[in-house]
Amino acid sequence: MLDPRYNVCMNLNETSTHRPPSVTFLGAAQSVSGSMHLLQTGSKRFLFDCGSHRGPRNEARARNAYFAFDPTTISALFLSHAHVDHCGNIPNLVRQGFNGPIYCTHATKDLVQIMLEDSLRIQEGDASAGRGFSNRGRTLPPPLFTREHVEKAIENCVGIDFQKRIQLDDNVELEMIDSGHILGSAITCVSFTNQQQRYSVTFTGDLGRRGIPYLPDPSPVPAADLIICESTYGGKRHDTLEGMAAKMAKIVSATIERGGKVLIPAFSLGRTQLVLHYLRTWMAQGVVPTLPLYVDSPLAQLIDTVYEKHRHLVQPTRSEISCRWLETEEEAWECTSQRDSCIIVASGGMCEGGRIVRHLTEHIDDPRSTIVLVSYQAPDSVGAQMLSSRPTVKMQGQNWNKWIEVAEINGFSGHADKDDMEVLLRDAVDKTGKVRLVHGEIPQMAAMTAQLREMGFADVAAPRRNETVFV
Ligand SMILES: [Zn+2]
Numbered sequence: 529m530l531d532p533r534y535n536v537c538m539n540l541n542e543t544s545t546h547r548p549p550s551v552t553f554l555g556a557a558q559s560v561s562g563s564m565h566l567l568q569t570g571s572k573r574f575l576f577d578c579g580s581h582r583g584p585r586n587e588a589r590a591r592n593a594y595f596a597f598d599p600t601t602i603s604a605l606f607l608s609h610a611h612v613d614h615c616g617n618i619p620n621l622v623r624q625g626f627n628g629p630i631y632c633t634h635a636t637k638d639l640v641q642i643m644l645e646d647s648l649r650i651q652e653g654d655a656s657a658g659r660g661f662s663n664r665g666r667t668l669p670p671p672l673f674t675r676e677h678v679e680k681a682i683e684n685c686v687g688i689d690f691q692k693r694i695q696l697d698d699n700v701e702l703e704m705i706d707s708g709h710i711l712g713s714a715i716t717c718v719s720f721t722n723q724q725q726r727y728s729v730t731f732t733g734d735l736g737r738r739g740i741p742y743l744p745d746p747s748p749v750p751a752a753d754l755i756i757c758e759s760t761y762g763g764k765r766h767d768t769l770e771g772m773a774a775k776m777a778k779i780v781s782a783t784i785e786r787g788g789k790v791l792i793p794a795f796s797l798g799r800t801q802l803v804l805h806y807l808r809t810w811m812a813q814g815v816v817p818t819l820p821l822y823v824d825s826p827l828a829q830l831i832d833t834v835y836e837k838h839r840h841l842v843q844p845t846r847s848e849i850s851c852r853w854l855e856t857e858e859e860a861w862e863c864t865s866q867r868d869s870c871i872i873v874a875s876g877g878m879c880e881g882g883r884i885v886r887h888l889t890e891h892i893d894d895p896r897s898t899i900v901l902v903s904y905q906a907p908d909s910v911g912a913q914m915l916s917s918r919p920t921v922k923m924q925g926q927n928w929n930k931w932i933e934v935a936e937i938n939g940f941s942g943h944a945d946k947d948d949m950e951v952l953l954r955d956a957v958d959k960t961g962k963v964r965l966v967h968g969e970i971p972q973m974a975a976m977t978a979q980l981r982e983m984g985f986a987d988v989a990a991p992r993r994n995e996t997v998f999v
Pocket residue numbers: 609611709734
């Protein structure tokens with residue numbers, strides 16, 4: 529289904545060998561969700577990512593429902609990683625006729641299956657999929673895709689090794705290298721010929737942090753005629769690992785003294801595994817006081833099996849401290865209502881849905897407890913309200929007194945910061961044509977644009993949605 533609004537301003541349904549190669553930014557342009565960029569090599573067209581757009585319900589649905597191009601004309605999709613803002617709309621692309629291969633790493637292929645099935649469950653309104661008790665009684669719009677489309681999408685995934693160049697046809701080459709963001713995440717490098725000239729495009733996907741040795745450090749970003757680079761934390765500096773441990777120790781000690789609980793909302797893929805790894809490690813080392821550790825996230829429990837399967841890609845957790853998965857509603861209730869202090873890591877990084885909601889409704893007005901935010905908080909999210917100075921929070925349609933202590937540890941971020949970007953991009957300075965920043969809010973993009981220009985990149989910009997750049 530084509531969106532008639534877009535066709536007037538773009539020529540995305542025309543393919544010609546005489547057309548110079550280009551990339552059109554269709555999502556995560558001056559924003560952080562719905563990652564999707566259309567590469568036209570001249571004779572063929574490819575997509576980098578096909579993520580779900582997040583935002584107010586009606587707007588998000590409209591953005592996700594339509595594509596600005598004919599999905600049947602896409603030769604292949606290059607998927608950077610399994611977060612839904614990068615892969616969540618693939619089944620809808622399949623529903624609308626895309627039938628090409630979806631290239632991704634082996635670990636991403638395994639994770640995508642879990643994430644897309646979970647997306648479908650959420651769309652179908654199954655509360656057990658992670659939206660907590662909140663959807664009960666609500667009428668949800670029909671899903672944008674069905675199980676059949678999810679299955680077809682998974683069938684079309686082609687797992688490839690890191691750092692192995694793949695010849696897609698006699699013209700196009702593809703290589704994926706580790707971006708250190710989550711298990712399986714990749715920087716995608718594509719090269720192709722147009723009018724006897726060779727071109728290269730590098731799409732960073734999401735770049736991880738350096739020096740957090742749970743996942744390998746992200747690889748340096750390869751130089752290219754066009755680098756499409758994420759900019760989530762442009763201009764910002766994260767806590768160091770030591771700083772994170774010290775902050776966590778202080779938070780946990782103070783909460784124990786008050787007799788409260790520590791609630792940690794965390795995205796199920798990537799953040800939960802990282803938080804658990806370091807909490808268990810720090811408790812075993814005596815850096816953070818030992819407390820019972822609970823995890824309320826059925827999705828993270830499933831994801832854990834994939835991390836286990838690909839354990840050669842992550843550092844093993846060497847700790848005698850274990851965590852207990854809360855599998856039933858009764859277990860969750862028992863845990864959250866017990867008198868003793870404990871740490872509960874629960875799904876829902878921005879507190880908008882997921883299992884964290886049921887723990888927050890119990891403790892948001894309890895000044896003895898602490899919520900520790902460890903994820904990016906979109907400006908309109910419940911998590912952002914937690915961080916604001918306002919005394920109340922609007923959550924699940926109700927106003928709540930915010931008497932809980934609020935803390936933030938940004939070092940658990942899976943995204944590179946200002947210093948990481950400098951190191952990851954510096955080798956590409958002299959050999960790169962253009963850099964286009966995506967996946968960031970405008971202030972972060974502005975800061976990163978200035979930083980990259982200072983480093984010597986001559987042509988840096990942050991395109992708007994639907995803008996096209998020639999490679
Ligand atoms: Zn991501």
